[in-house]
Amino acid sequence: MEKNLLGYYGEQAALAFVRQEKGYHVRCCNYRNRLGEIDIIADDGHTLVFIEVKTRTTGSYGLPCEAVEKRKRRQITRVASAYLAQFDLWERPCRFDVIEVWPGDNGQPGIRHIAHAFLAERR
Amino acid sequence: MFARIYGAATLGLNGHVIAVETDISNGLPSFDLVGLASTSVKEAKERVRAAVKNSGYEFPMRRLTVNLAPADLKKDTSGLDLSLAVAILVSSGQIPEEACEKCLFMGELALDGRIRPVNGILPMVLEGAAQGMKTVFVSRDNAAEALLCPDLTVYGVDTLCDVAACLTGEKPLDAARPEPLAPDQLDYDVDFAEVQGQAEAKRVLEIAAAGGHNVLMIGPPGSGKTMLAKRIPTILPPMSEAEALEVTKIYSVAGLLGKGRLLQQRPFRSPHHTISMAGLVGGGSIPKPGEVTLSHHGVLFLDELPEFPRSVLEVLRQPLEDGVVHIARVQAALSYPSRFILVAAMNPCPCGRYGFDEGCTCSDSEIRRYTHKISGPLLDRIDLHVRVERPAYWELTARRRAEPSSAIRSRVLSARHRQQERLAPYGCTCNAHMGHREIRATCQLTEAAQQLLREAFDALRLSARSYDRIIKVSQTIADLAKEPVIAKDHVAEAISYRNKMHQP
Numbered sequence: 001m002e003k004n005l006l007g008y009y010g011e012q013a014a015l016a017f018v019r020q021e022k023g024y025h026v027r028c029c030n031y032r033n034r035l036g037e038i039d040i041i042a043d044d045g046h047t048l049v050f051i052e053v054k055t056r057t058t059g060s061y062g063l064p065c066e067a068v069e070k071r072k073r074r075q076i077t078r079v080a081s082a083y084l085a086q087f088d089l090w091e092r093p094c095r096f097d098v099i100e101v102w103p104g105d106n107g108q109p110g111i112r113h114i115a116h117a118f119l120a121e122r123r
Numbered sequence: 124m125f126a127r128i129y130g131a132a133t134l135g136l137n138g139h140v141i142a143v144e145t146d147i148s149n150g151l152p153s154f155d156l157v158g159l160a161s162t163s164v165k166e167a168k169e170r171v172r173a174a175v176k177n178s179g180y181e182f183p184m185r186r187l188t189v190n191l192a193p194a195d196l197k198k199d200t201s202g203l204d205l206s207l208a209v210a211i212l213v214s215s216g217q218i219p220e221e222a223c224e225k226c227l228f229m230g231e232l233a234l235d236g237r238i239r240p241v242n243g244i245l246p247m248v249l250e251g252a253a254q255g256m257k258t259v260f261v262s263r264d265n266a267a268e269a270l271l272c273p274d275l276t277v278y279g280v281d282t283l284c285d286v287a288a289c290l291t292g293e294k295p296l297d298a299a300r301p302e303p304l305a306p307d308q309l310d311y312d313v314d315f316a317e318v319q320g321q322a323e324a325k326r327v328l329e330i331a332a333a334g335g336h337n338v339l340m341i342g343p344p345g346s347g348k349t350m351l352a353k354r355i356p357t358i359l360p361p362m363s364e365a366e367a368l369e370v371t372k373i374y375s376v377a378g379l380l381g382k383g384r385l386l387q388q389r390p391f392r393s394p395h396h397t398i399s400m401a402g403l404v405g406g407g408s409i410p411k412p413g414e415v416t417l418s419h420h421g422v423l424f425l426d427e428l429p430e431f432p433r434s435v436l437e438v439l440r441q442p443l444e445d446g447v448v449h450i451a452r453v454q455a456a457l458s459y460p461s462r463f464i465l466v467a468a469m470n471p472c473p474c475g476r477y478g479f480d481e482g483c484t485c486s487d488s489e490i491r492r493y494t495h496k497i498s499g500p501l502l503d504r505i506d507l508h509v510r511v512e513r514p515a516y517w518e519l520t521a522r523r524r525a526e527p528s529s530a531i532r533s534r535v536l537s538a539r540h541r542q543q544e545r546l547a548p549y550g551c552t553c554n555a556h557m558g559h560r561e562i563r564a565t566c567q568l569t570e571a572a573q574q575l576l577r578e579a580f581d582a583l584r585l586s587a588r589s590y591d592r593i594i595k596v597s598q599t600i601a602d603l604a605k606e607p608v609i610a611k612d613h614v615a616e617a618i619s620y621r622n623k624m625h626q627p
Contacts, residue, residue: 080151093149094184118186119152 010055010101011039013109017099018042022113024049033082036075040099041083046118048094050080052117055101068098073121096120126214127558129227129256130206131247134409135457136372138243138250140227141203142192145210150186158191161199170201170232171208178236178283183215197454200410202241205230207258208283209290222290225257227275229265236283240264242378248272260286266299268375268383271368311357311388316527317350320518324351324427327509327620329531332358333538334599335555337443337465337504339428342511344475348468351511352424355466356391357528359422360539363552366420369460373419377412390421392463396430402468404438405459410450415442415461428469429496436501439465443504446556462556465505469497479512506555506592538602554599561593566598573613579618593617 011029018024018063024042031038040051052068068076076096084090098117154168160388175182189207191198206228212218230238230245240262248259252274259277261269266279279299280286288294304504304556315325324340328351331338340348362370367385374380374390394403394414405413415423425431446462472490476483485493502508541552549561559564568576596617597609604613 077151084151091149094151095184096152116152119184120151120186122153 006055008052009103010109011053013055013101013111014051014053014099017111017113018051026107028083031079031083033079035078035082038076038079038083044095046093048084048089048092049097050069050076050083050094051097051099052076053099053101057103068117073118077120077122098105124216126210126212126220128210128213128223129251130203131227131229131251132196132200132203133243133376134196134455136246136376136412136459138245138247139193139196140247140251140254140256141196141198141206143203143206143210144190144192145207145214146188146190147183147190147214148186152186154183154189154306156186156189156191158189158194159197160191161168161197163201164191164198164203166396167201167204167207167232170204170234171211173234174204174232174236174283175208175211177234180212180217180283181215183211186255187211187551197409199569200241201231201239202229202243204232205238205283205286208232209286212287218287218290222292225255227251227256227259228286229259230280231264232283238280240260242615243376244270244383245368245375245380247273249372251275255410260289265383267302268380269554270299270301271371271383271385272561286568297523307542311354311528313526315354315359315531316524318347318354319521319525320514321347321351321511322513324509325526325531327507328355329358329535330596330599330603330620331355331464331466331507332360332531332601333535333553334462334542334595335553336506336596336599337555338507338509339502339505340466340509341471341510342468343479343513344470346479346511346513348511349426350391352393352422352426352466352468353391354528355422355424355464356389358531358535359389360532360536361387362389362420362606370420373412373416373460377417379417383512390418391424392418392421393424393426396427398426398431400435400438402625403435404442404448404461405450405457406452408416408452409454410452410457410459412459413448415448415463416459418463419460421463423463423465425465425467428467429493433496433498436602437498440500440504443501464555468511485551496584502622503586503588505622506617508622509620537605538599541605542599554595554602557595557598559591562594562598566594566609567607568594568597568609568614569611572597572609572614575611575614575618579614583618583621589621593621596620 007036024044026042028041031041039053042049095116096118098114100112102110125146125369130141130143132139132141156165156168172182208340209228213220231241242360243269244265247267249272252272259269259275260280263279263281266277277299278296289296327338341412342348353367371386392414403413404415405411442461447458448461449458472483472485473493474484477485478488545565549563551557597613600613600616601609
């Protein structure tokens with residue numbers, strides 16, 4: 001499977017997961033500005049959730065969630081700040097989540113949801 | 124939600140109450156720690172998060188800001204962990220704020236929520252009590268030390284859970300009780316009775332102990348200099364309450380206080396001659412107390428004096444003269460007390476026999492180089508110079524036991540008592556601490572003593588400092604003799620102990 005196709009597959013699986021399983025209201029997919037991109041932005045009740053989706057086919061490069069390292073966290077933080085500024089949502093409680101997706105055996109994707117995956121990274 | 128909880132930190136020997144202010148608000152989740160925190164305090168973030176989570180409480184994943192006030196004071200202690208954790212639990216509504224009123228929290232957190240002991244508890248609780256705190260939570264190992272401050276209710280706790288359960292009222296704790304103290308016992312495993320002969324050296328050490336004067340013992344190897352020095356603590360007077368508290372504070376900050384008891388014995392420090400300048404007077408980017416401070420109110424014994432680097436010995440000048448060291452470094456400029464009795468020992472020459480035994484193999488220049496390693500100004504500050512002879516065979520094998528330490532100590536005590544009565548209005552406790560003004564005001568010499576002193580001053584070309592120091596030693600000799608006035612004999616004895624080196 002090609003790289004961007006795999007990413008697309010993972011994001012679609014994650015989207016379906018948060019909509020159907022979690023019941024979040026998805027505000028935006030692939031929110032993008034010049035600083036970077038956030039895969040999913042959703043409302044979990046009053047809480048605003050920024051979700052990074054990581055998809056992997058093999059475990060040979062470590063867990064997918066380990067790929068969200070410091071630089072990536074800083075990038076997500078910056079984009080999230082820009083989003084909050086754009087829609088004036090500063091007074092909302094926020095959260096950063098990571099969703100891991102891997103292709104399952106029976107065609108069903110495997111999904112692991114890590115809520116509160118990390119804190120805002122400013123340095 | 125906002126909460127303010129009190130912890131404490133030390134800077135030098137002083138405790139400081141630190142207000143740990145936390146605020147939880149909406150926005151991107153983060154954990155920011157501000158207020159001049161050192162690395163060990165910044166690392167507290169990770170310890171606190173793990174400890175809170177592993178204690179079964181919720182760590183608020185929201186925008187968390189912590190401020191350590193006063194913000195201009197450098198905090199360098201892991202002891203703020205506990206106050207930080209409690210502050211977070213209070214501001215996230217898991218502990219009622221009223222329960223923490225006038226409480227002081229001190230302890231380092233382990234990742235599983237256990238509480239570890241920290242250094243400097245005594246100065247911190249004293250400062251806390253002075254600022255009106257009523258209750259203190261510390262690690263169980265620190266409880267005995269915290270109890271040295273009588274005005275506080277002390278809880279010795281094992282885990283963060285215990286603290287939280289106590290504050291929410293779920294599981295009240297019993298306040299720590301002071302262990303019944305064993306009666307004031309000053310046990311030493313050495314005694315002057317074991318030293319045969321050495322009458323002159325013992326006399327000099329008695330004078331030193333009675334008046335707090337500095338001593339230099341010169342003698343061949345194996346003559347008993349170290350043996351004598353080790354027994355000095357056995358004849359020193361016990362520390363007063365205030366002195367004991369001061370010394371205990373120093374040891375608490377230095378992390379050398381074992382059982383958390385008030386120290387009873389005067390300190391006796393004997394650093395190796397490879398010690399560095401910073402090790403002797405204190406150092407570090409936030410200066411830590413050195414050996415001169417650790418021997419405050421006690422004895423600093425420097426064995427093999429000429430082996431110490433000269434630069435290291437020269438830094439002793441200020442503490443010897445003023446009883447205090449001021450150390451300025453990048454992060455802080457601090458003063459540490461350092462009023463000790465300096466006891467030094469040395470050989471007369473590299474082979475150790477010059478002037479005592481036949482067969483010294485050293486050349487004149489070698490001997491001069493050896494003795495000149497110690498500067499005149501330093502020797503000038505040592506009032507009592509004594510030759511320690513190799514004991515004779517009949518002295519070593521004598522059956523009669525020498526005078527025990529207890530007998531010498533009782534004479535020292537009565538001499539100290541006379542000094543304290545005389546010097547009380549001037550705030551000194553012993554003769555060595557007298558300044559020029561106190562000497563003028565309290566020391567009385569007979570006509571003959573003045574005459575002798577005048578002659579010695581001209582003949583020996585004494586410095587002004589030497590002159591003062593001779594009077595101080597004479598006064599101590601007079602105190603030991605229970606004489607109210609310094610007589611000619613006392614002055615003569617004091618002069619006989621003057622510096623014998625560096626003289627043509």
